[in-house]
Amino acid sequence: MRNTSTVRLTVLAVGAVATALVLSSCAAPGAGSARDAPAGSTISSKVSVADVQKLGKTTLKMWADQAEEPLMKDVVPAFEKTYPNVTVDITYKSFDDLVSTVVNAAASASAPDVFQGNIGYAVDGALVKAKLVRPLDDVAKVSGWNSGTGASTLDPAKWNAAGTTFGAGALYGMSPISEVQGIYYNKSKLGALGLQPPTTIAELETDLPTAEKAGMQPIMLGNSDQYAGTHIFSDIAVTDQTPAGIRAWIGGKSGSTFETSGNVKAADTMKVWAKAGYFGSGYDGLSNQDAIAKFAKGDGVFFVGGSWNGASLTSAEFGLSSLTSGGVGATASPWHISSKTNKTAAAIAWLDMLHTPTVGQEILDTGRLPVITDGVTSKDPLQEETLTALKETIAAGTQVGYYDWTTTDMLTVMGGGLQEVMAGRTSSEDFTKTVQAAWVKGHK
Amino acid sequence: MTFVTHRRSAVAVPTGPRRRSRLTGPTWSSLPYVAPALAFFAIFVIYPICVSVQTSFYNYDGLTVATFAGFSNYVNVFADSNLRAALGHSLLLLVFYAALPVCIGLLLAGAMSRIRIYGLTVFRALLFLPQILSSVVVAVAWRGMLASDGPVNWLLRHIGLGAFATSWLGNFNTALPSIGLIGTWVEYGLCMVLFLAGIVTIDRSLYEAARLDGAGPVREFFAITLPALRPQVSIALILTITFALRNFDLIWNTTRGGPGTSTTVPSLYVYLDAFQNRQLGQASALAVVLTIIILIVVAIVQVAVREPSAHPRRTRSLRRIQRDGSAR
Numbered sequence: 001m002r003n004t005s006t007v008r009l010t011v012l013a014v015g016a017v018a019t020a021l022v023l024s025s026c027a028a029p030g031a032g033s034a035r036d037a038p039a040g041s042t043i044s045s046k047v048s049v050a051d052v053q054k055l056g057k058t059t060l061k062m063w064a065d066q067a068e069e070p071l072m073k074d075v076v077p078a079f080e081k082t083y084p085n086v087t088v089d090i091t092y093k094s095f096d097d098l099v100s101t102v103v104n105a106a107a108s109a110s111a112p113d114v115f116q117g118n119i120g121y122a123v124d125g126a127l128v129k130a131k132l133v134r135p136l137d138d139v140a141k142v143s144g145w146n147s148g149t150g151a152s153t154l155d156p157a158k159w160n161a162a163g164t165t166f167g168a169g170a171l172y173g174m175s176p177i178s179e180v181q182g183i184y185y186n187k188s189k190l191g192a193l194g195l196q197p198p199t200t201i202a203e204l205e206t207d208l209p210t211a212e213k214a215g216m217q218p219i220m221l222g223n224s225d226q227y228a229g230t231h232i233f234s235d236i237a238v239t240d241q242t243p244a245g246i247r248a249w250i251g252g253k254s255g256s257t258f259e260t261s262g263n264v265k266a267a268d269t270m271k272v273w274a275k276a277g278y279f280g281s282g283y284d285g286l287s288n289q290d291a292i293a294k295f296a297k298g299d300g301v302f303f304v305g306g307s308w309n310g311a312s313l314t315s316a317e318f319g320l321s322s323l324t325s326g327g328v329g330a331t332a333s334p335w336h337i338s339s340k341t342n343k344t345a346a347a348i349a350w351l352d353m354l355h356t357p358t359v360g361q362e363i364l365d366t367g368r369l370p371v372i373t374d375g376v377t378s379k380d381p382l383q384e385e386t387l388t389a390l391k392e393t394i395a396a397g398t399q400v401g402y403y404d405w406t407t408t409d410m411l412t413v414m415g416g417g418l419q420e421v422m423a424g425r426t427s428s429e430d431f432t433k434t435v436q437a438a439w440v441k442g443h444k
Numbered sequence: 445m446t447f448v449t450h451r452r453s454a455v456a457v458p459t460g461p462r463r464r465s466r467l468t469g470p471t472w473s474s475l476p477y478v479a480p481a482l483a484f485f486a487i488f489v490i491y492p493i494c495v496s497v498q499t500s501f502y503n504y505d506g507l508t509v510a511t512f513a514g515f516s517n518y519v520n521v522f523a524d525s526n527l528r529a530a531l532g533h534s535l536l537l538l539v540f541y542a543a544l545p546v547c548i549g550l551l552l553a554g555a556m557s558r559i560r561i562y563g564l565t566v567f568r569a570l571l572f573l574p575q576i577l578s579s580v581v582v583a584v585a586w587r588g589m590l591a592s593d594g595p596v597n598w599l600l601r602h603i604g605l606g607a608f609a610t611s612w613l614g615n616f617n618t619a620l621p622s623i624g625l626i627g628t629w630v631e632y633g634l635c636m637v638l639f640l641a642g643i644v645t646i647d648r649s650l651y652e653a654a655r656l657d658g659a660g661p662v663r664e665f666f667a668i669t670l671p672a673l674r675p676q677v678s679i680a681l682i683l684t685i686t687f688a689l690r691n692f693d694l695i696w697n698t699t700r701g702g703p704g705t706s707t708t709v710p711s712l713y714v715y716l717d718a719f720q721n722r723q724l725g726q727a728s729a730l731a732v733v734l735t736i737i738i739l740i741v742v743a744i745v746q747v748a749v750r751e752p753s754a755h756p757r758r759t760r761s762l763r764r765i766q767r768d769g770s771a772r
Contacts, residue, residue: 029499029510029724100719107507126722130507224587224614226702282592284703285614290591408721412701420704423616 042138047352051345052083060346062090063105063115065098065333070366071359079353086346098333099123106132106338113341114350116333117173119156119166120405121252121442124334128172129163133336134344136171136351143352145174150355150371152394153178156401157334164443166405167251173334176354178369180390180399181235181329183321184295184303184313189216193301197321201239204302205269208278211301217280219273220300222291223422224284226415229270230403232304233418235327237266238400243326246400252443258436259429267421267428274422284419307386311367315382322389326398331371407442410435500728510725517729527730530708531737533620534689537709540624541631541688546680548628549635550673554665556636557643568640572633579630583697586626587613613699619707623698630694631687635680642676643669678749682742689738710734 064072069092076088091112093101099118103126105111111132117123127133140146145154157173159166183204185197193214198204211218223229238246240262249256273279280300283291288305295303296312303309306329310320335354337347353359360370364378369390378384393399404411414435420426426434475482500517504510521527552571561567574582589595590612597609612622650668659667670677692711695701701708710730717727 028512029495029502029504030506030508103722104506122720122722126505126507129505132507224699224702226700282611282614285587285591285611285619287587409716412716412720416702416704419702420616423703425616425704 043142043348044138046142047345047348049083052349053085055085055343055346057085057087058343058346059087059089060114060343060350061112062088062350063098063102063112064090064092065116066092066094067332067368068092068116071363071368074362074366075353075359078358079350082353083346083349086349088350095333103127103130103132106336111338111340113338113343114347115336115338117336118333119173119330119401120408122408124157124159124173124336125163125166127163127336128159132339133172134339134341134347136174136337139348139351140171140174143355145355149373149391149394150176152397153331153371156330156405165252167247167253173336174351174355175331175334176359176371177332177363178307178371178390178394179329179332180307180322180369180386180393181231181305181327182307182323182386182389184305184309185319185321186295186298186301187317187319189298189301197319198302199321199323200325201236201323204304207302208273208276212277217300218278218302219280220291220295220303221279221283222286222288222294223279223415223419224287226419227404227411228288228291228305229283229418229422230411230414231306231328233266233270234400234403235304235323235325236269237263238326238398240265243398243400249439250401250403250406252406254443256439258439259432263432264428267418267431270418271421271424271428275424279422284423307369307390310382310386313382315380318382320382320385320389322385322392324392324396324398326393326396326400328402329393329399330401332368407439409438409442413438496728497732499724500732502725504724505722506724507722513725517725518733520726521730521733526705526708527710527713529705530710530713533707534691534709536620537624537627537691538685538688540621541627541691542681542684544628545631545635545684546677548632549639549680550670550677552632552636553639553643553673554661554669556640557669558661558664568637572637574630575633575637577630579693580697582626582630583694586629587698590622614703616703616706619699619703623695623707626694626698627688627691631684634683638676638680639673642673646672674749674751678746681745681749685741685745686738689734689741 072090076090079088080086098116099122102115102117103123106115106127107130117127117133124133140154145151154171154174155167157166157175158169158171160169183198189211190197193207193210193216195207195210198207208218219232221228221232234246241260245256245260249258274283286294288309292303292305292309292312294300296314296318298317307320335351337344337351341347355372357372357375360372360376363370364376364383364387367383369386370376373387373391373394376387378387403414407413417426417431417434421428421431499510501513501515502510503513503517556564556568591597592609592611592614596612597606600606600609610618612618646668651664654664654668690711691709692715695707695709695712696715699707701712711734714727714731714734717723717730721727
């Protein structure tokens with residue numbers, strides 16, 4: 001009896017599975033969601049209040065990074081005042097959530113009109129390839145984005161039509177916020193050691209043993225997220241090769257390679273510094289967030305990192321040196337206009353407003369760095385130093401962006417690989433070989 | 445006892461009502477009653493599984509039209525040395541996530557059932573607590589505990605074992621076992637509660653009989669408690685093994701697979717392929733393989749822990765004890 005009921009159950013189960021299989025195998029996944037190139041018209045003059053008025057009473061739906069919330073508290077009321085028929089409705093997501101869900105949201109039937117992506121293949125590349133975002137060259141032209149201090153910061157949001165290489169091509173996004181890499185230092189510790197703030201990697205290198213011998217941890221590093229190490233690596237690597245070459249590699253330019261003597265030397269340097277104890281011990285078990293918190297409490301002489309870490313530091317105790325030799329740094333998550341939106345005028349007006357000196361000042365006042373630096377001033381010394389670092393680095397043209405933009409899995413491959421190099425488990429040559437193999441796989 | 449005897453005779457000699465119900469076709473006539481549940485199950489469980497299986501045969505980025513890939517995604521699963529290493533890590537985690545919790549659970553349950561402890565409910569609740577906590581909370585808490593300047597190292601330094609202090613999750617050699625021990629801490633409470641519930645159903649007279657026969661606590665545990673807990677051990681193993689093989693959240697929130705690739709597991713790659721690399725076909729293939737592996741391991745466990753004979757479980761241990769008792 002048990003046997004017959006088992007047989008029946010099996011028959012039922014097999015039947016259900018077969019039915020579902022037939023149902024699901026009607027078409028290849030994604031079929032039917034294919035769309036034509038966005039039809040929308042281009043603009044030839046700035047969007048006016050009257051243009052937006054034509055939309056009637058409307059709501060502009062947006063998705064944004066949680067980090068934008070303080071800034072949005074200033075911008076949204078101003079926007080709604082200028083364009084009274086528009087209500088702004090922003091859904092905030094943590095950065096991790098945003099990058100892992102925004103592409104699917106943009107592809108859905110209820111896509112937000114305006115949203116933030118992230119530079120690189122994982123998000124922006126997918127958006128461009130699937131034609132989910134509107135090209136913005138016309139907006140850039142009439143709004144004057146292509147001139148002034150912010151012009152070069154648009155490059156990482158430019159893509160070829162196929163969505164396979166970036167850095168040049170049509171513009172698909174705009175970020176009003178910039179990021180810069182520098183050397184944060186603990187003023188009192190530096191004073192006790194009798195050192196001047198280092199302004200180059202070479203100067204930093206000569207200071208490290210001094211700090212180490214004095215019993216202080218030279219560099220505070222938290223590398224459990226695997227990216228902080230690659231940022232320092234990038235700062236070292238760029239001192240020995242042209243930023244343009246690194247940018248081409250990150251942008252996916254065919255024929256580029258990571259197996260350069262500069263990268264091998266930089267990996268060697270990381271290994272030597274790690275072995276000498278310049279990063280202290282246990283950095284692989286410490287998150288970047290925990291590391292900056294420890295640095296803020298007085299552990300470590302230097303913190304080599306991006307401007308987003310500055311929010312935790314006070315200007316009384318800490319300073320920032322610019323690294324004009326360059327390294328990581330670029331713009332934050334760019335804003336995009338959905339190719340599906342029927343509120344294009346309002347969406348363009350929104351981007352236009354973000355790219356103004358007024359908002360630039362508000363960005364600085366809320367603790368971040370604007371791409372428009374002309375006429376933006378700061379009362380806080382550390383913030384002023386960060387702004388100077390940004391201006392100097394942009395003037396030097398040495399920012400390379402971020403390595404993990406280049407393929408979707410590069411953060412894991414390079415971040416994990418560098419951990420192995422620093423622990424002395426892999427040679428620098430094998431490291432560059434592995435990274436290049438992943439790059440080739442991602443760009444075939 | 446009488447109930448069991450009755451059932452056994454019913455099986456041997458089918459009675460009237462039993463036959464009749466069989467003639468009317470119990471399965472098909474009852475179908476309308478289970479149809480809502482079956483439909484729910486088909487839509488929310490079977491259908492997604494089928495879509496996963498289907499997707500695994502395509503190259504699909506989740507946006508543009510997929511192209512048929514044949515078995516290439518499956519070939520990649522087995523050819524990728526990183527994935528093989530990840531599977532190896534999972535097997536080691538089985539020891540920490542399944543074997544250790546079951547052993548600790550048995551030990552605690554055995555002790556708690558024997559010794560009368562005041563405030564037993566409180567202890568039980570406290571020991572079960574790790575199971576209730578969100579795994580992100582667990583991960584963040586343990587990240588702090590195991591940090592190079594965390595409480596674990598503080599303790600080691602204060603009892604003269606400072607030489608062993610290390611950044612537990614940041615060290616290539618200790619990261620995986622450390623995560624394993626976090627898993628042990630999460631899972632043992634579940635095992636203990638399962639076993640305690642099982643122990644309650646054991647006839648106390650068996651223990652009295654054993655004690656009269658001069659059995660000590662250890663003998664009592666192995667002769668009565670452990671055999672009677674066979675079904676609970678089986679369930680505990682299935683739950684913990686499934687947890688071990690599909691574990692993702694603990695690892696993602698402690699090490700993200702690092703340092704290097706020392707704590708990667710297959711489900712980590714499922715996540716990375718699906719949400720980071722936008723290779724949904726590859727992610728689905730890996731998920732399908734992982735599901736099959738879990739099913740196979742669970743089947744092996746069920747066979748291994750199964751009662752050696754086909755008799756109803758409780759009766760057998762009962763009868764054996766009684767037989768042993770009367771023979772004496």
